[in-house]
Amino acid sequence: MESTELNWRLLAKRQWPLALSLTGIALLETGSISTGHGWWQVPGVVVVCVIAVLAPRRPFDAALALAFAIACVGVYMRFLGVAIEPHLFWSGANVSITGAAMATIATVVREESRARSVAGTGLVLAAMTTVEILGWPIVAPIEYREWDPDAFNFAIAACVLLVLAVGTGLYFRARDNERTSQLAASVAAAQNAERMALARELHDVVAHYVTAIVVHAQAGQLNREVDVLPAIATSGTEALTAMRRLVGTMRDGTSGGPAASSSLMDDVRALAEESGLPVRLSFDLEDAVPQELARSVLRLVQESLTNTQKHAAAVSSVDVSLSSSEGVLRLAVLDDGIASGVPVGGSGGYGIVGMRERVELLGGTFSAGRREPTGWTVRAELPLA
Numbered sequence: 296m297e298s299t300e301l302n303w304r305l306l307a308k309r310q311w312p313l314a315l316s317l318t319g320i321a322l323l324e325t326g327s328i329s330t331g332h333g334w335w336q337v338p339g340v341v342v343v344c345v346i347a348v349l350a351p352r353r354p355f356d357a358a359l360a361l362a363f364a365i366a367c368v369g370v371y372m373r374f375l376g377v378a379i380e381p382h383l384f385w386s387g388a389n390v391s392i393t394g395a396a397m398a399t400i401a402t403v404v405r406e407e408s409r410a411r412s413v414a415g416t417g418l419v420l421a422a423m424t425t426v427e428i429l430g431w432p433i434v435a436p437i438e439y440r441e442w443d444p445d446a447f448n449f450a451i452a453a454c455v456l457l458v459l460a461v462g463t464g465l466y467f468r469a470r471d472n473e474r475t476s477q478l479a480a481s482v483a484a485a486q487n488a489e490r491m492a493l494a495r496e497l498h499d500v501v502a503h504y505v506t507a508i509v510v511h512a513q514a515g516q517l518n519r520e521v522d523v524l525p526a527i528a529t530s531g532t533e534a535l536t537a538m539r540r541l542v543g544t545m546r547d548g549t550s551g552g553p554a555a556s557s558s559l560m561d562d563v564r565a566l567a568e569e570s571g572l573p574v575r576l577s578f579d580l581e582d583a584v585p586q587e588l589a590r591s592v593l594r595l596v597q598e599s600l601t602n603t604q605k606h607a608a609a610v611s612s613v614d615v616s617l618s619s620s621e622g623v624l625r626l627a628v629l630d631d632g633i634a635s636g637v638p639v640g641g642s643g644g645y646g647i648v649g650m651r652e653r654v655e656l657l658g659g660t661f662s663a664g665r666r667e668p669t670g671w672t673v674r675a676e677l678p679l680a
Contacts, residue, residue, distance in 0.1 A: 310348050313398055317344040321391040324381060332377045339368030340391050347395035347402075354399075354406040358415030361399045362422035365392060369426035378433045379426070384449045386430035388423055396423055397460035404464025405471065416461065423453075485648045490656065492594075559589045563596055563617060570600040572613050572630075579618035582679050591653055591677070592617070592626055598646045599628035599673045607632025607671065624677045631670040650675070 321340050328334055343364050350357035369387060372379055378386060383393050396419050403415035560578050567574035584592070596615060603613055610632035618625045647663050650673070654661035659677035666672050 314348045324389050327381045330377055332375045336379050343392050343395045347398045350399045350402040354403045355411045355415050358403045362418040365422035366425050369429040373429040378430050387426035400460040401464035404461055405467045482648050559584050562593050566596050574613045577616040582619045595650055598650055603630045609633050622679050624679055626675045628673040633669050
């Protein structure tokens, strides 16, 4: 992921098993509370568990907050003179607090840098140790009881839990790195494919102008009285304008995008009819649209409608608007569908990447995102010259 600060929807999807587990454990633990003052542990346990569930949003800050919360629980329970029940080790933290600490350590190791991971883990361990030390005089006063002979076993168990938490974090960190590498390779492939498709489309347009230049030049050779220079100059200028849009190299194959005719509006209408969606069209074109740009516009419209078909349910309307003014062509495709849960992005999940790459290669700007309360928006602005 690019940022560790997840939005609430992704956080809920990722953390609900942990939240459910900690809630169940905490509820079971409340049944073992034997004193009235013992119920004071409940607010602290709730705070600690909530911090652990929210930790992926700000992992290192969560580790700091969790360590402080655990230490506070130990201090005020020591002040009240009651122990945390049921204590998992000698005298301190219970199962829910220990589970929250393990989950937070795993999250910090997974998301943060090495230095922050070590620091966050150390703070959480220090807080857990503090709880044990503060709880020991309550559970087993020194003057009445010798050191617990099982202390060594408890220490081994604590080390095993620590290794388990750190190992889990490292495992998911490796998986995240692998997934990031695969995603980067897929995005690069999608960008390269879009460059090639754009290059082939523009090549067809440039070939048309070059052919016209050749024809006029041959005509001038056959009949020297005919002034073909203005026509050649016009075709050459148009060819150069299109060539400036040609990026990358060529490869074999044919473009999978829609073909452009002499009327961009008719082509967009045809795409809307073929999609089978309830499309509402709006045109306000003040300037002529070059053929090479019209092809790209059709490709954007086609990909946007395909995304709506694949990844939206209960679509009642799709608004497609196309306008131009002051040398800029503006396209907007808006739907009101409900996301089906599949990532929006067209074929292979990278349609949005391809559209963005195409628009940026043409010197324009692109944006895509969710609408409120439901729906998806695609917007693009392309220079006409």
